[in-house]
Amino acid sequence: MTGHDVSDDIEVFVEETNLPIRLRNELYSTLEERDVTTDQAEKIVQATVSEYEESRVDPLDPVGTVSAQSIGEPGTQMTMNTFHFAGVAEIDVTQGLPRLIELVDARKEPDTPMMNVFLEDEYAENRERAHEVVWKIEATNILQLGDVSTNVADMLVQVSLNEDTLDERWPTVDDPVQVAEEIAATIESNLDVETVQQGLSIEFGPEEPSYRDLLQLVEELREITFKGIEEVSRVVIRKEETDQGEQFVLYTEGSAFGDVLELEGVDASRTTCNNVHEIHKNLGIEAARESIIDETMNTLEEQGLGEVNIRHLMLVADIMTNNGEIESIGRHGISGSKNSVLARAAFEVTVSHLLDAAIHGEIDELDGVTENVIVGKPIKLGTGDVDLRMSAEQQAD
Amino acid sequence: MVDVTNHELVPDHTVLDDEELEEVLQEYNIDKPDLPKIQRTDSALPKEAEVGDVIKITRDSRTTETAVVYRLVVK
Structure with missing residues (x-):
């Protein structure tokens, strides 16, 4: 019934428990492997259940404190180095402690934004089709397309385009001159100048002969993005084993998640980026939560700290979303929005919190943990929240 | 606009009707504002959702098979 090769009796034992499905499956495969008798199986199942119930969180358990410790302690072993070539695709990615800090601080922009772009259908199978998508993403500026020279005598900027590069970057257009026309039009609209385009060369100059304006034009010309997405400076293409077979996958330096999702050939159901704010904006808060968990877990795993239980990271992501x-953990986010003055003051910038509270006449109700530790009262956690009284009759016995 | 609900990071979002909502609030013994929030502008929100509605989210959980959570739509 469940697809496991165990007797019906054993199956009944397992199915009657309230174990989660993953644990049940693990149990089945262990029982299958060991070839146990029904009696033995019953004992194993009972032992598993009691171990499972033992490991559940008790009422009034301080899960937040436990999570903080469980992430913080392994965190002390992480590298302080910011840069490292990540395992994939020669792209620089912030790793280790700086990345973890960046995630819990919910920075608007990560230090090294990147995207992992999956492709669909023939774009994923065929290298040339995949390259079409690459050129739609990677920003192309003038220096990649040809040579730029300044002719001071005639006050002209001269661009001579390279035919091979044009063929490569505009694979869908056969005639390079047509591309040159397109480029000339882009220059005209961006720099507000008249251009003279002939074959693969484009010339233009400032309205009034001026050496400064000429150099200014060259500067501005370099800033123009002729094709692709401005934010993405580099795209690396790799053939990889994915859950849909061997496919071409793109890794990008720089990210513009929303723009990429709209592109033809991009698989909008698997493509991700490492900026949780972009994920939130495009896919919503629940996807951002998933992304925070994935990113923090990957950061820890890359540092060999994969034994940190995923539940701690799930708690962090739940609180942040x-x-x-997305709210950061810290005085500008979660800790800064606590109700209690004393709890906020205990975290960071003590004096200014106390001063502000005094000016506004704030009252601390002493409901939380931190403030009760400060004033020396029992905290409402664990045994601290349970009152035990003995009645007079019981005392007599 | 691409349909974000197909993305593998986005779980199922459905609007809860009043009856179900009452059950949920009773089960957890809480009021509506105690629920986690979701913004009205959230991309994964079903079109018919309005401020004050409660969304039922069915996630693929990392620790059990599926996890159900609720979010209140806010401005």
Whole structure:
């Protein structure tokens, strides 16, 4: 029934428990492997259940504190180095402690933004089709397309385009001159000048002869993005084993998640980026939560700290996304929005919190943990929240 | 615009009707504002969702088979 090769009796034992499905499957495969008798199986199942119930969180368990410790302790073993070539695709990615800090601080822009772009259908199978998508993403500027020279005598900027590069970057256009026309039009609209285009060369100059304006034009010309997405400076293409077979996958330096999702050939159901704010904007808060968990877990795993339980990271992500938007952990985010003055003051910038509270006449209700530790009262956690009284009758016995 | 609900990071979002909502609130013994929030502008929100609605989210959980959570739509 469940697809496991165990007797019906054993199956009944396992199915009657309230174990989660993953644990049940693991149990089945172990029982299958060991070839146990029904009696033995019953004992194994009972032992598993009691171990499972033992490991569940008790009422009034301080899960947040436990999570903080469980992430913080392995964190002390992480590298302080910012840069490292990540295992994939020669792209620089921030790793280790700086990346973890960046994630929990919910920075608007990561230090090294990147995207992992999956392709669909023939784009994923065929290298040339995949390259079409690459050129739609990678920003192309004038220096990649040809030579730029300044003719001071005639006050002209001269661009001579390279035919091979044009063929490569505009694979869908056969005639390079047509591309040159397109480029000339882009220059005209961006720099507000008249251009003279002949074959693969383009010439233009400032309205009034001026050496400064000429150099200014060259500067501005270099800034123009002729094709692709401005934010993405480099795209690496790799053939990889994915869950849909061997496919071409793109890794990008720089990210523009929303723009990429709209491109033809991009698989909008698997493509991701490492900026949780972009994920939130394009895919919503739940996807951002998933992304925070994935990113923090990957960061830890890359440092050999994969034994940190995923539940701790799930708790962090839950708290960060509780409000419907991404909040940082820290005085500007979660810790800064606590109700208690003393709890906020205990975290960072003590004096200014106390001063502000005094000016506004704030009252601390002493509901939380931190503030009760400060004033020396029992905290409402674990045994601290349970009152035990003995009645007079019981005392007599 | 691409349909983001197909993305593998996006779980199922459905609007809860009043009856179900009452059950949920009773089960957890909480009021509506105690729920986690979701912005009205959230891309994964079903079109018919309005401010004040409660969304039922069915996630693929990392620790059990599926996990159900609720979010209140806010401005």
